[in-house]
Amino acid sequence: MPxxxxxxxxxxxFQHPDVQLHCWHPRMFWETRMKENPAPEELTEPKVDLRELEVLLAESAHVPSVCAEELNQEDPGRADLIRHMVHRGEMPYLHRPH
Known part of the structure; x- marks a missing residue:
């Protein structure tokens, strides 16, 4: 996926109601220039690997991930670990973007 x-x-x-329940701030995942409430269209510069973030957010939103299989093929068990941590209520460390 591009x-x-x-x-x-x-x-x-990130805007899904189930994800919003976690009270995560966008600056955890995107460069926000310290803006307190960035608009969705301003979230263009990720701080983390987008595939890992997609797995985290999809699992939190209870929807299928489009990146989990590719991520697990490249780094065996990585997507599974992220999903497992979400289920335990923990925040996984996400790698920096490549």
């Missing part, structure tokens, strides 16, 4: 399309998906997942 970078911009994957970022858009992550931004949409």
């Amino acid at each position: 970078h911009d399309k994957l970022n858009r998906r992550c931004v949409e997942l």
Whole structure:
């Protein structure tokens, strides 16, 4: 999936009501220039690997991930670990973007 399309998906997942229950601030995942309430269209510069973020957000939103299989093929068990940590209520460490 192209970078911009994957970022858009992550931004949409981030706005999902089940994800919002976690009270995560966008600055955890995107460069916000210290803006307190950035608009969704301003979230264009990820601080973390978008595939890992997509797995985290999809699992939190209770929807299928589009990146989990690819991530597990590249780094065996990585997506599974992220999902497991979400279920335990823990925040996994997400790698920096490549």
